[in-house]
Amino acid sequence: MTQPSDPNAKQPWPGGPPPAPGYPPSGPPAGGPPPTPGYPYPGAPPAGYGYGQSAPGAVPPGMYHDPASGLTLPEGVVLATIGRRIGAYFLAIVLCVVTLVIGYIIWGLIAWGSGQTPVQQVLGLRCWNPESGRPARWWRMALREIIGGICEGILGWITQLVSFILFVTRKDRRCLHDLVGGTVVIHDPHRVLPR
Numbered sequence: 001m002t003q004p005s006d007p008n009a010k011q012p013w014p015g016g017p018p019p020a021p022g023y024p025p026s027g028p029p030a031g032g033p034p035p036t037p038g039y040p041y042p043g044a045p046p047a048g049y050g051y052g053q054s055a056p057g058a059v060p061p062g063m064y065h066d067p068a069s070g071l072t073l074p075e076g077v078v079l080a081t082i083g084r085r086i087g088a089y090f091l092a093i094v095l096c097v098v099t100l101v102i103g104y105i106i107w108g109l110i111a112w113g114s115g116q117t118p119v120q121q122v123l124g125l126r127c128w129n130p131e132s133g134r135p136a137r138w139w140r141m142a143l144r145e146i147i148g149g150i151c152e153g154i155l156g157w158i159t160q161l162v163s164f165i166l167f168v169t170r171k172d173r174r175c176l177h178d179l180v181g182g183t184v185v186i187h188d189p190h191r192v193l194p195r
Helices: 082-098 102-114 118-123 138-153 157-169 176-181
Strands: 063-066 071-074 125-129 184-187
Touching (some): 082 102, 082 118, 082 157, 102 138, 118 125, 138 157
Antiparallel strands (some): 063 071
Protein backbone atom coordinates (compact mmCIF):
# COMPACT_ATOMS: atom_id res chain seq x y z
CA MET A 1 0.00 0.00 0.00
CA THR A 2 1.41 3.35 -1.05
CA GLN A 3 1.58 6.28 1.29
CA PRO A 4 -0.11 9.52 0.24
CA SER A 5 2.47 11.98 -1.05
CA ASP A 6 3.35 14.93 1.11
CA PRO A 7 2.71 18.15 -0.86
CA ASN A 8 5.43 19.91 1.16
CA ALA A 9 8.11 17.30 0.37
CA LYS A 10 10.82 18.28 -2.15
CA GLN A 11 10.13 16.81 -5.57
CA PRO A 12 13.06 15.82 -7.83
CA TRP A 13 13.87 18.38 -10.54
CA PRO A 14 12.84 17.02 -13.97
CA GLY A 15 15.86 16.30 -16.16
CA GLY A 16 18.51 16.61 -13.46
CA PRO A 17 19.49 18.87 -10.57
CA PRO A 18 17.83 22.28 -10.22
CA PRO A 19 19.65 25.29 -11.66
CA ALA A 20 21.92 27.27 -9.38
CA PRO A 21 20.21 30.25 -7.79
CA GLY A 22 21.16 33.69 -9.07
CA TYR A 23 22.60 34.45 -12.50
CA PRO A 24 21.43 33.79 -15.12
CA PRO A 25 17.78 34.04 -14.22
CA SER A 26 15.71 31.09 -15.32
CA GLY A 27 12.77 33.14 -16.46
CA PRO A 28 11.21 36.58 -16.54
CA PRO A 29 10.40 38.41 -13.31
CA ALA A 30 6.99 37.75 -11.83
CA GLY A 31 4.38 39.57 -13.85
CA GLY A 32 6.88 40.27 -16.67
CA PRO A 33 6.49 39.49 -20.35
CA PRO A 34 6.81 35.89 -21.52
CA PRO A 35 10.26 34.88 -22.73
CA THR A 36 11.09 35.27 -26.42
CA PRO A 37 11.07 31.93 -28.26
CA GLY A 38 14.61 30.56 -28.52
CA TYR A 39 15.87 32.69 -25.64
CA PRO A 40 16.32 31.35 -22.10
CA TYR A 41 15.14 34.68 -20.63
CA PRO A 42 14.32 38.15 -22.01
CA GLY A 43 17.37 39.90 -23.41
CA ALA A 44 19.60 36.82 -23.44
CA PRO A 45 21.36 35.84 -26.66
CA PRO A 46 20.54 32.51 -28.28
CA ALA A 47 22.55 29.49 -27.21
CA GLY A 48 26.07 29.53 -28.61
CA TYR A 49 26.28 33.34 -28.88
CA GLY A 50 27.73 35.72 -26.31
CA TYR A 51 27.02 39.36 -25.73
CA GLY A 52 28.40 41.55 -28.54
CA GLN A 53 27.99 38.72 -31.05
CA SER A 54 25.05 38.50 -33.36
CA ALA A 55 23.02 35.49 -34.32
CA PRO A 56 21.23 35.00 -37.63
CA GLY A 57 17.84 34.85 -35.88
CA ALA A 58 18.43 38.10 -33.98
CA VAL A 59 19.27 40.35 -36.94
CA PRO A 60 17.45 43.71 -37.03
CA PRO A 61 15.54 44.71 -40.16
CA GLY A 62 17.78 46.09 -42.90
CA MET A 63 20.81 44.16 -41.60
CA TYR A 64 22.29 40.74 -42.27
CA HIS A 65 24.60 38.38 -40.42
CA ASP A 66 27.95 37.87 -42.17
CA PRO A 67 29.04 34.35 -41.15
CA ALA A 68 32.62 34.86 -42.40
CA SER A 69 33.30 37.75 -40.01
CA GLY A 70 30.64 37.10 -37.36
CA LEU A 71 29.42 40.70 -37.73
CA THR A 72 25.98 42.12 -38.34
CA LEU A 73 26.21 44.51 -41.29
CA PRO A 74 23.73 46.66 -43.24
CA GLU A 75 22.26 45.08 -46.36
CA GLY A 76 24.12 46.17 -49.48
CA VAL A 77 27.56 46.46 -47.84
CA VAL A 78 30.34 43.92 -47.33
CA LEU A 79 33.48 43.76 -45.25
CA ALA A 80 36.29 45.42 -47.22
CA THR A 81 38.62 42.89 -48.83
CA ILE A 82 42.30 42.61 -47.93
CA GLY A 83 43.28 43.70 -51.45
CA ARG A 84 41.09 46.82 -51.32
CA ARG A 85 42.50 47.78 -47.91
CA ILE A 86 46.10 47.33 -49.08
CA GLY A 87 45.31 49.36 -52.21
CA ALA A 88 43.85 52.09 -49.98
CA TYR A 89 47.11 52.24 -48.02
CA PHE A 90 49.17 52.93 -51.17
CA LEU A 91 46.57 55.30 -52.62
CA ALA A 92 46.73 57.32 -49.37
CA ILE A 93 50.46 57.88 -49.99
CA VAL A 94 49.73 59.17 -53.50
CA LEU A 95 46.94 61.45 -52.25
CA CYS A 96 49.21 62.85 -49.52
CA VAL A 97 51.82 63.78 -52.14
CA VAL A 98 49.27 65.26 -54.56
CA THR A 99 47.53 67.34 -51.89
CA LEU A 100 50.86 68.40 -50.31
CA VAL A 101 49.92 66.67 -47.00
CA ILE A 102 48.14 69.75 -45.58
CA GLY A 103 45.32 69.34 -48.08
CA TYR A 104 44.98 65.67 -47.10
CA ILE A 105 44.79 66.62 -43.41
CA ILE A 106 42.06 69.23 -44.02
CA TRP A 107 40.17 66.81 -46.29
CA GLY A 108 40.46 64.15 -43.59
CA LEU A 109 39.09 66.42 -40.84
CA ILE A 110 36.02 67.04 -43.00
CA ALA A 111 35.63 63.41 -44.13
CA TRP A 112 35.77 62.04 -40.55
CA GLY A 113 32.25 63.39 -39.98
CA SER A 114 30.86 60.73 -42.33
CA GLY A 115 33.06 57.93 -40.95
CA GLN A 116 35.63 58.04 -43.75
CA THR A 117 39.17 59.04 -44.54
CA PRO A 118 39.90 60.80 -47.84
CA VAL A 119 41.09 57.58 -49.51
CA GLN A 120 37.99 55.76 -48.22
CA GLN A 121 35.81 58.40 -49.88
CA VAL A 122 37.58 57.73 -53.20
CA LEU A 123 37.24 53.92 -52.89
CA GLY A 124 33.70 53.74 -51.44
CA LEU A 125 34.80 52.47 -48.01
CA ARG A 126 33.36 53.41 -44.61
CA CYS A 127 34.35 52.85 -41.01
CA TRP A 128 31.55 50.97 -39.23
CA ASN A 129 31.03 50.76 -35.47
CA PRO A 130 29.68 47.23 -34.78
CA GLU A 131 28.78 48.10 -31.17
CA SER A 132 26.41 50.94 -32.11
CA GLY A 133 25.39 49.42 -35.46
CA ARG A 134 26.06 52.65 -37.37
CA PRO A 135 28.88 54.41 -39.23
CA ALA A 136 31.67 55.84 -37.09
CA ARG A 137 31.34 59.51 -36.21
CA TRP A 138 33.92 62.27 -36.00
CA TRP A 139 35.28 61.56 -32.49
CA ARG A 140 35.57 57.83 -33.12
CA MET A 141 37.42 58.55 -36.36
CA ALA A 142 39.73 60.94 -34.52
CA LEU A 143 40.43 58.20 -31.97
CA ARG A 144 41.09 55.71 -34.77
CA GLU A 145 43.31 57.97 -36.88
CA ILE A 146 45.22 59.92 -34.21
CA ILE A 147 45.53 57.62 -31.17
CA GLY A 148 45.48 54.48 -33.33
CA GLY A 149 48.13 55.98 -35.61
CA ILE A 150 50.33 56.77 -32.60
CA CYS A 151 49.89 53.19 -31.33
CA GLU A 152 50.85 51.81 -34.74
CA GLY A 153 53.95 54.00 -34.98
CA ILE A 154 55.14 53.78 -31.38
CA LEU A 155 57.70 51.04 -32.08
CA GLY A 156 58.15 51.76 -35.77
CA TRP A 157 58.08 48.75 -38.06
CA ILE A 158 57.48 46.32 -35.16
CA THR A 159 54.03 47.68 -34.28
CA GLN A 160 53.24 48.16 -37.96
CA LEU A 161 54.08 44.51 -38.60
CA VAL A 162 51.91 43.44 -35.63
CA SER A 163 49.08 45.58 -37.02
CA PHE A 164 49.43 43.97 -40.47
CA ILE A 165 49.47 40.45 -38.99
CA LEU A 166 46.29 41.25 -37.02
CA PHE A 167 44.71 42.60 -40.20
CA VAL A 168 45.38 39.51 -42.34
CA THR A 169 44.64 36.91 -39.63
CA ARG A 170 41.52 38.30 -37.95
CA LYS A 171 38.24 37.32 -39.57
CA ASP A 172 36.88 40.86 -39.10
CA ARG A 173 40.06 42.31 -40.74
CA ARG A 174 40.79 44.77 -37.95
CA CYS A 175 44.28 46.19 -37.70
CA LEU A 176 45.66 47.99 -34.66
CA HIS A 177 44.08 51.38 -35.31
CA ASP A 178 40.71 49.68 -36.01
CA LEU A 179 40.92 47.97 -32.61
CA VAL A 180 41.75 51.29 -30.91
CA GLY A 181 38.85 53.05 -32.65
CA GLY A 182 36.40 50.14 -32.29
CA THR A 183 35.70 50.10 -36.04
CA VAL A 184 35.68 47.75 -39.00
CA VAL A 185 36.10 48.89 -42.61
CA ILE A 186 33.23 48.05 -44.93
CA HIS A 187 32.75 48.49 -48.67
CA ASP A 188 29.63 50.48 -49.56
CA PRO A 189 29.67 50.39 -53.38
CA HIS A 190 26.06 51.53 -53.82
CA ARG A 191 26.21 54.21 -51.12
CA VAL A 192 23.36 52.69 -49.13
CA LEU A 193 24.58 54.12 -45.82
CA PRO A 194 23.53 57.65 -44.85
CA ARG A 195 26.20 60.32 -45.10
